[in-house]
Amino acid sequence: MSKQMTGAEMIVEALKDQGVDTIFGYPGGAVLPIYDAIFNQNRVKHVLVRHEQGAAHAAEGYARSTGKVGAMLVTSGPGATNAVTGLTDALLDSIPVVCITGQVPTHLIGSDAFQECDTVGITRSCTKHNYLVKSIQDLPRILHEAFYVARSGRPGPVVIDVPKDVQFATGTYSVPKNAQHKTYRPQLKGDLGKIKAAVEMMAKAKRPILYTGGGVINSGAAAATLLRELVSLTNFPITSTLMGLGAYPASGKNWLGMLGMHGTYESNNAMHDCDLMIAVGARFDDRITGRLDAFSPGSKKIHIDIDPSSINKNVKVDLGIVGDVAHVLEDLVRLWRAEAHVAEPKALDKWWKQIDEWRARNSLAYKASPTTIMPQYAVQRLYELTKDRDTYITTEVGQHQMWAAQHYHFEKPNRWMTSGGLGTMGYGLPAAIGVQMAHPDALVVDIAGEASILMNIQEMSTAMQFRLPVKIFILNNEYMGMVRQWQELLHGGRYSHSYSESLPDFVKLAEAYGAKGIRCSDPARLDDAIREMIETPNAVIFDCVVDKMENCLPMIPSGKAHNEMILPDFGDDIGGVIDEKGKMLV
Amino acid sequence: MNAKSASPSPTPASPPSPYSSAFARENAETHTLSVLVDNEPGVLGRVVGLFSGRGYNIDSLTVAEVAHESHQSRITIVTTGTPGAIEQISHQLERLVPVHKVTDLTLSVRAIERELAMVKVAGKGDARVEALRLADAFRARVIDATLESFVFELTGAPRKIDDFIELMRPIGLVEVSRTGVAAISRGPKPI
Numbered sequence: 043m044s045k046q047m048t049g050a051e052m053i054v055e056a057l058k059d060q061g062v063d064t065i066f067g068y069p070g071g072a073v074l075p076i077y078d079a080i081f082n083q084n085r086v087k088h089v090l091v092r093h094e095q096g097a098a099h100a101a102e103g104y105a106r107s108t109g110k111v112g113a114m115l116v117t118s119g120p121g122a123t124n125a126v127t128g129l130t131d132a133l134l135d136s137i138p139v140v141c142i143t144g145q146v147p148t149h150l151i152g153s154d155a156f157q158e159c160d161t162v163g164i165t166r167s168c169t170k171h172n173y174l175v176k177s178i179q180d181l182p183r184i185l186h187e188a189f190y191v192a193r194s195g196r197p198g199p200v201v202i203d204v205p206k207d208v209q210f211a212t213g214t215y216s217v218p219k220n221a222q223h224k225t226y227r228p229q230l231k232g233d234l235g236k237i238k239a240a241v242e243m244m245a246k247a248k249r250p251i252l253y254t255g256g257g258v259i260n261s262g263a264a265a266a267t268l269l270r271e272l273v274s275l276t277n278f279p280i281t282s283t284l285m286g287l288g289a290y291p292a293s294g295k296n297w298l299g300m301l302g303m304h305g306t307y308e309s310n311n312a313m314h315d316c317d318l319m320i321a322v323g324a325r326f327d328d329r330i331t332g333r334l335d336a337f338s339p340g341s342k343k344i345h346i347d348i349d350p351s352s353i354n355k356n357v358k359v360d361l362g363i364v365g366d367v368a369h370v371l372e373d374l375v376r377l378w379r380a381e382a383h384v385a386e387p388k389a390l391d392k393w394w395k396q397i398d399e400w401r402a403r404n405s406l407a408y409k410a411s412p413t414t415i416m417p418q419y420a421v422q423r424l425y426e427l428t429k430d431r432d433t434y435i436t437t438e439v440g441q442h443q444m445w446a447a448q449h450y451h452f453e454k455p456n457r458w459m460t461s462g463g464l465g466t467m468g469y470g471l472p473a474a475i476g477v478q479m480a481h482p483d484a485l486v487v488d489i490a491g492e493a494s495i496l497m498n499i500q501e502m503s504t505a506m507q508f509r510l511p512v513k514i515f516i517l518n519n520e521y522m523g524m525v526r527q528w529q530e531l532l533h534g535g536r537y538s539h540s541y542s543e544s545l546p547d548f549v550k551l552a553e554a555y556g557a558k559g560i561r562c563s564d565p566a567r568l569d570d571a572i573r574e575m576i577e578t579p580n581a582v583i584f585d586c587v588v589d590k591m592e593n594c595l596p597m598i599p600s601g602k603a604h605n606e607m608i609l610p611d612f613g614d615d616i617g618g619v620i621d622e623k624g625k626m627l628v
Numbered sequence: 629m630n631a632k633s634a635s636p637s638p639t640p641a642s643p644p645s646p647y648s649s650a651f652a653r654e655n656a657e658t659h660t661l662s663v664l665v666d667n668e669p670g671v672l673g674r675v676v677g678l679f680s681g682r683g684y685n686i687d688s689l690t691v692a693e694v695a696h697e698s699h700q701s702r703i704t705i706v707t708t709g710t711p712g713a714i715e716q717i718s719h720q721l722e723r724l725v726p727v728h729k730v731t732d733l734t735l736s737v738r739a740i741e742r743e744l745a746m747v748k749v750a751g752k753g754d755a756r757v758e759a760l761r762l763a764d765a766f767r768a769r770v771i772d773a774t775l776e777s778f779v780f781e782l783t784g785a786p787r788k789i790d791d792f793i794e795l796m797r798p799i800g801l802v803e804v805s806r807t808g809v810a811a812i813s814r815g816p817k818p819i
């Protein structure tokens with residue numbers, strides 16, 4: 043059905059047709075017609091954020107926790123530039139987001155008009171694709187195409203820049219029959235011959251490991267189910283990147299914990315010593331591989347990924363399979379069931395024995411304290427007291443993020459929202475807002491650091507306005523702990539500007555927003571305080587005062603290999619572990 | 629054999645960087661890529677931005693619409709990198725939404741490359757005669773002439789144009805304008 047309407051109305055209409063129920067945004071001169079169209083309807087709910095970066099992270103949180111495309115709306119100029127960090131974050135973590143930006147009227151483009159910026163130029167390298175809509179005739183197609191591009195293949199953010207005159211112009215709106223892009227068609231099915239070859243390699247493996255990533259989550263619920271099936275069929279050990287946590291349950295017996303820079307001893311050693319690595323929807327990023335020329339030297343490598351450019355980018359693999367994880371795993375599981383079995387079960391048993399020895403090192407251990415809350419302890423208690431609820435966790439960036447990944451255990455996909463690729467401080471609170479909008483009755487906790495939370499603290503107002511009972515659980519160590527830890531590692535403990543000076547009183551800050559503030563510094567009181575937080579029907583800022591100098595271990599120091607980890611019993615002096623070359627790295 | 633040549637001093641291999649790409653030690657090669665794209669605003673910016681953003685080289689770049697009804701342009705890029713980097717470049721180009729197809733013409737040996745150059749040479753007397761004689765040998769055409777200068781037009785493979793320019797240098801080369809490389813595969817089939 044086609045209807046006459048204005049460009050602004052088309053935007054709202056297309057959102058509805060795409061099944062968008064929530065949009066995160068902030069108004070301004072160049073989007074007023076769209077805000078007027080939003081005013082006149084009630085199917086798409088608009089969440090007014092307090093900074094456009096917040097809109098982007100909220101849309102990401104919404105998308106990551108639902109599997110749908112997140113939507114956001116910002117004005118021209120500063121509205122668009124404020125969104126850039128969030129768009130880049132979504133690009134690096136492959137999160138589908140459609141961002142509509144207002145633009146000055148077409149005839150003023152290029153004249154340095156008020157609040158004009160080259161939005162498509164600025165966002166070209168931080169989006170999967172972007173559009174400048176020059177004519178009302180193109181608008182319906184572009185709107186629907188943008189959602190298709192955002193969600194298909196390797197997902198990502200898409201910007202649609204709409205000049206104000208196009209918003210006012212009248213045209214014909216209809217839903218395109220074929221809401222695809224005219225040529226963009228990512229490959230979903232994997233090459234069957236290659237999948238057969240993979241099954242053969244897997245059957246022969248003596249020391250296999252599955253290394254999974256965010257691609258499994260992006261591929262959808264079916265992918266996680268198939269992954270679990272594959273693990274139970276083969277009895278292979280499995281590890282995951284930060285982005286992939288929850289695809290395989292942490293309580294599963296084949297789970298080795300997260301791998302990489304702050305991964306477990308067993309997962310990193312298994313990666314190093316395996317004879318077959320099966321990478322699924324993961325991208326061999328430097329946080330995972332450590333020193334590249336010493337990365338898993340003795341293994342054959344299979345890589346399943348929807349993005350052909352991820353294959354052979356950092357690490358050369360023996361077998362690359364391009365396709366969607368769920369599609370490829372479906373064929374893989376079917377072929378394995380039909381004909382394959384582990385050829386040398388004795389060898390696999392021996393491998394598991396070796397892994398159990400590594401596990402016994404207990405690499406996530408820390409020194410408990412009766413007087414001070416250790417940050418790991420705080421996450422463990424939070425986990426124990428929230429695991430039986432419908433809980434979603436978001437994080438900021440720093441030590442607390444890694445402790446959350448290590449000590450909070452995920453049973454399901456889409457429950458863990460964190461900024462992995464870009465490492466954006468300030469992600470967690472707006473992401474929690476996006477999650478809570480999508481899951482009003484769930485318990486949504488942002489595990490935060492006292493420095494990160496200040497980067498988007500203004501979003502407390504958003505939470506209050508929309509009565510979102512998000513819980514901000516701050517591991518307050520009074521330091522930018524991760525920076526301090528690296529200064530200890532690399533710069534002789536000279537803590538240049540990493541002390542969190544002049545912090546606000548977080549309890550009073552919560553109260554100033556009309557939320558509840560809780561402070562706890564006594565390990566004996568911690569459980570009660572966490573319970574109080576959970577039972578508060580309102581938003582809470584929890585100031586969890588933790589040990590100031592604790593380091594996040596285990597750790598693969600930069601420039602080292604998987605089997606050269608610093609373990610918790612290393613001793614107090616970690617300075618001097620990294621050599622001159624390692625210091626150059628980030 | 630004398631003692632010296634019997635014990636060649638090994639060239640000290642520079643130690644590999646810990647995060648260096650697995651391909652970094654391979655040798656750089658020059659490849660010609662043909663990229664079919666939708667001719668929409670900004671598409672060239674995407675392609676060029678990808679090269680600068682990811683630190684790839686562009687040795688030569690040409691672009692023009694080749695199918696007017698379907699608004700498709702053909703971009704020919706000459707780039708230098710290790711085989712691994714070239715493979716990455718192709719895949720990264722394919723990721724761009726308006727890019728239809730990327731073909732590495734250097735991998736298909738049967739590709740033809742041509743470039744057009746205009747070469748301005750100034751001089752008098754013997755130099756003029758010599759310039760004209762060489763131009764004739766290279767099948768370059770005179771497209772502008774004054775009493776003390778010529779502009780030559782020349783097409784050919786990039787190497788031939790390089791050679792011509794080198795010969796003109798001592799004679800009185802003033803300036804050069806080159807189109808960059810256009811390339812196509814041999815035989816009846818499209819890329």
Ligand SMILES: Cc1ncc(C[n+]2csc(CCOP(=O)(O)OP(=O)(O)O)c2C)c(N)n1
Pocket residue numbers: 438439440441442443465466467468490491492493494495517519521522523524525
């Ligand atoms: C926007 C941004 N700026 C700077 C950094 C660099 N950085 C990484 S972690 C960190 C410190 C975080 O401190 P805090 O939030 O207190 O967390 P902690 O490490 O103490 O748990 C900084 C500054 C970053 N990741 N993001």
Ligand SMILES: [Mg+2]
Pocket residue numbers: 440491492493517518519520521522523
């Ligand atoms: Mg801190």
